[in-house]
Amino acid sequence: MSARDEPRPDREPxxxxxxxxxxxxxxxxxxxYAKSVKRSISRYAAELVQRGLSTKEGSxxxxxxxxxxxxxxxxxxxxxxLCNLLEITRxxxxxxxxxxxxxxxxxxxxxxxxxxxxxxxxxxxxxSQTLRxxxxxARQLGADRTGxxxxxxxxxxxxxxxxxxxxxxxxxxxxxxxxxxxxxxR
Numbered sequence: 001m002s003a004r005d006e007p008r009p010d011r012e013p014x015x016x017x018x019x020x021x022x023x024x025x026x027x028x029x030x031x032x033y034a035k036s037v038k039r040s041i042s043r044y045a046a047e048l049v050q051r052g053l054s055t056k057e058g059s060x061x062x063x064x065x066x067x068x069x070x071x072x073x074x075x076x077x078x079x080x081x082l083c084n085l086l087e088i089t090r091x092x093x094x095x096x097x098x099x100x101x102x103x104x105x106x107x108x109x110x111x112x113x114x115x116x117x118x119x120x121x122x123x124x125x126x127x128s129q130t131l132r133x134x135x136x137x138a139r140q141l142g143a144d145r146t147g148x149x150x151x152x153x154x155x156x157x158x159x160x161x162x163x164x165x166x167x168x169x170x171x172x173x174x175x176x177x178x179x180x181x182x183x184x185x186r
Contacts, residue, residue, distance in 0.1 A: 023094060023129050025083040025137075032084060033075045036096055040116075041067055051151070052176070070113075085117070085130055094121035097130055101141055110138035112148040131164055 028036060044066065045059035054062045071077045079102045085095040095117040102109050112134055117126045131146075138146045148166065150157045 022088040023085045023126050023133065024088055025097065025130075025133055026086050028075060028082045028084055028096070030075060033082060036082065037067060037071075037074075040114075043116075080113075085115075085126060087121075087126075094118055094124075094126050095130070097134065099134055099137070101138075101143070108138075108141050108143045110134070110141065110143040110146045112146055127160060128164065131161075 041060065041063045045054070045063040048054035048059045048062055049056050071080060075082060080098065080100050082098045083096065084093050085097060086092065087094050095115065097115045098113040100111040100113055102111070112131070115127050115130050117130075135146055147169075148161065150161060152158065
């Protein structure tokens, strides 16, 4: 689950007014998690509507159900890690990330569920650095790769991931139909 416009391409700054940012991961507290889920449910609901995957009226409930399904025990859901992203020198929260580590086929699988950079902190390299941190975490856990999903109508995120060496391994395709079938669900 990711908001339509996230992550945006966080380019490495080219001028001295934006020194290269440094971030660290800090596990969320229960209070942080509650705030994050509240924000994320709203963002995800809006994304569902924007992509035509839900009505506006039903989107919040679908979003809540998805979060309950993916994180049934909240922060204590096995294999799931939700972290704040803190800028090191100022100790300021700049965003958050959620990643999953699951054993499968005798080896660890490391999945990046989302990276969210708060609007006022975008375009300072935080998303790129977060991805690098997550890749290092994956190596430490014995994974030989990381994975993530991206909406293809988010060219900024696709460009960022490609720049960092991510490649498409599968594709899900949809087709918008001209009209609904008479008598079918709407």
